[in-house]
Amino acid sequence: MMEKLNIQNIGLTVGILVILVGLWGLLTQKNLIKIVIGFALFDTGTHILMVSIGYIKYRTAPILDEAVDIRNAAKLVVDPIPQALVLTAIVIGLGITALMLSYVLKMYQNKKSLEINNYKDLKW
Amino acid sequence: MENSIVEIIGAFLVLIGSVFLFLGALGLVRMPDVFNRIQTGTKASTLGTFLTFFGLVFIMPEWWGKLILLIIFILMTNPVSSHVLARAAYCIKVPMFKKTVIDLYGKDAEKLFKKETKNE
């Protein structure tokens, strides 16, 4: 039991739980802005999950300065590839959030309402 | 494992700083209305963060540049944010505690907000 309690497993658990909470908010809320907030939580959860996949025990951050010897750097630092992927995903998540919010603004300008139940134009 | 006396002084400074942070959070729970909470929370937490970074200067002497920069940054931004917060809380008319004695900001604030709305 105590051997399973390391930082990587805690990170994976927190990531999956935040993904589930975001999905719950995305599916059950009626307000349009609350739906976008649920999407932002989902995004944060996937980022925590991906960073904690690349973590290796007892190692330090992959930035080379005087604390990390360059010749032994491959044995001292964690995996830098998932961090680079997450760095890209954060910026794309901001773009998607801004696009969804601009759609919310357009929908509000048409119908003067933020309730999801008032938009039934596609159900004829 | 032996530590020099300077490092132990620094560690005790960090401990005093954390106690100040705890007292600020306790005041945030115990105080009755918004303005009292702003006063106790931001003042105590500013001193706590200041003492923590100042103690880290004693423990890690080669990091002094960035730590002093952080201390100056905290001392400049934290009172500004507390002031803006108090002004916003007054502006949306948060109810005061019923034992409040005096409100000197009232008349000035009425004139100020009227003038600003006229200009727009």
Added chain:
Amino acid sequence: MVNKILFIAALIMMLAILLTLYRFFKGTTAADRLVAFDVMTVSSLSLIGLIAKFSDRIIYLDVAMVYGLLSFLGVIIVARYFEKGL
């Protein structure tokens, strides 16, 4: 000796963040919650300083600087929204 004292200091800071979380959870108005958010971020700023000391990398202090700047910006934005719109 020094490491034990710093460990106790980190535990006290975590307790302080939990108390502000209680105020954030219960606070009756939105301004209460904004004050709790401000104190919470300032407390975790000094927690980042202790993490940097324990893992012995100076690069972590840059994160503390960005963190402080962005939390300040968030409080200013929400207060401006309360006052008269952005």
Added chain:
Amino acid sequence: MLNIILAIFLGILIIVLAIMAVLNKNIVVAIIAAGAVSLFASVLYLILAAPDVAMTEAAIGSGLSTIIFFYVLNKINRQNG
């Protein structure tokens, strides 16, 4: 040892704030809670040895997202009356 205690503490904090961001009726409080989730997630990235991701998450996920949300909320309020 301190790393494991801090990770458990930050995980509990992140999950409580996320549930609060979903369940609260007031939209302003929900947006502040979502920003707080991003800020504490950046401290968790610091423990997971990723300071560059922590910096970007604190700048973009917390700062810029909150600004965009309040910009849209202000536009909606202004069209109302």
